[in-house]
Each structure stands twice: as structure tokens, then as C-alpha cells.
Amino acid sequence: MTSVQDFATYIAGLPRVLASAAALFRDVEGRVLLVEPNYRDGWALPGGTVESDTGETPRQGARRETAEEIGLDRTLGRLLAVDWIPGTGRPPLVAYLYDGGVLDPGDLAAIRLQETELLSWRLVPREEITDHLPGALGRRVLAALDILTQDTGTAELENGHRVG
Template identity: 70%
Template structure:
């Protein structure tokens, strides 16, 4: 078997990358996509264009710039989540710290209208009413890693290793 045939036969995994932006009141920035049928909001982010050589960090920054018009140097990786799928390959989701946005940055937000209809800052304890359950778990774990000053949270569908053992 030649190398190209071998590579073509390997399992597929999708990759996505997002950014957690906060304001001075520690609210998180969420965006409302126009393509979701469930009405749930998400973080700025999207697909890692790995076929083009893009890394997750580069994708997160590019997607934030495209979606909300802010090109911000990203802080640390906060979470890596293995997200199983139905009808699609699994997804590895990377979440990065976008830092605390000041008033000028918030005023400069411009939505990519082809994909997004709105943005808002949401208190962390109210985010659950906007987010899908797995996204809510992922953000909670990422913010926990940030607050603790430790490395990125390792997740499976938003659950950490201790949660998985308890299931």
C-alpha cells in the first residue's frame, strides 16, 4: 500500500476553535448564529482550516476577526474537548482565552452578518439559558482552568475526567 492510500484510509476528526472573551464585569461574549436550528448561542469561533496548514490558535484568532471584527492576540489554551457526533466525524474543540475587552473594543464589534444575527455579554451564571449543555460545560471547565491558573481542561463532550469516572 502506498502512503497516500494509507492516509486516505485513516479515521477522520474535525477540528474547531473558539475564543472566550470577557468584559470588566466578568461577563462572557456570546454570539447568535443564524444557522442553528436549536436557537442556542455560541462563542466566536469555527472550523480549523487544517488542509490549509492552519493551527487551532490561528483559526480561533481568524474566526474571531471574521465574526466579530476583533483581531486580538489570544491568551492561553483553556480547554480541549472531544465531541462525539452523529452523522459526522468526532470534533476536537479548542477554547482560547481572548482576555478582557475594554469599552473601545466592545464598541468596535462588527458582526459577520452572513453567519451571525446578534452578540451580547452574559453573566456566567445566566449563560445556561443561551447555550447548549455541552457548550455550557466546556465554557465552565475553561473558565475554571483560567481561574485556577492551571493548564487546559481535558474534556469529553464537556465532561472532565472526574465527571467521566462518576458517570
């Protein structure tokens, strides 16, 4: 039988992985809702780090972050994509992307930005996604939009590229 100390040492020696979760919201025209963080350049989806140390799940994290960042506390739909992003100077990241659904004009008017983290929001058509979201995130969003269009299962991605 292993001691508690041996188990703690074993756990401390395991590899680390970060987790993030976001929601993919669209308007009635199919444009994707993006937010502009104030702590880095570029655009992002509403979402952020999963607080796994407190027992938060990816789905809970996406909902919490969405409520905090844009003021919309909504039940999220299905898991659209899971993306493994290798780390450079940090542990690898597993990114979960959930269907936030379609926002009507009333929903859009109700958006309230978290001013401590966000500067603005905008709606972006599919053809401009990678202009605003370069790299793995842009590819992840495009894969998720394909899932919604084709009504297929969750996309398994590595650095935004489909696996298999």
C-alpha cells in the same frame, strides 16, 4: 519501502476528526461574549472550523474566525480547554478554546458582526451560560472559566466533562 500510492491509500483509510477553535472573551464584569448565528438556533462563542487542509492551526483558526465574525483581530492567550465531542452522523470533533482576554468598553464598541453569519452578540454572566449554551459547549465554557479563576492548566474534556 512503500510506494506513494500505498501511502495515499493508507492516509485515505485513516479515521477522520473535525477541529474547531474559539475564543473566550469577557468584559470587565466577567460576563462572557456570545454570538447568535443566523444559520442555526441558539448562541455560540466567536470561532469556528479550523481549516486544517490549508495548514491552519487551531490557534490561527480561532484568531481568524474571531476577526471575521466580530471584527476584533487580537492575539489570543493560553489554551484553556480541549474537548473531544463524539460524532453522531459526523466524525468526532476536537474543540479548542483559547483565552480571548477582557474587553473594555472601547473594545465592545468596536465589535462589528459578520452579517452573513451572525445576527447579534451579548454578554452573559456565568450563572446564565448553560441557559444560552446547553450541552458540551456550556460545560466547556464553565470549565474554561474555572481554569481562569483557579489559574490552573488546560482542561482536558470529553463532551464537556473533565477527564480524570
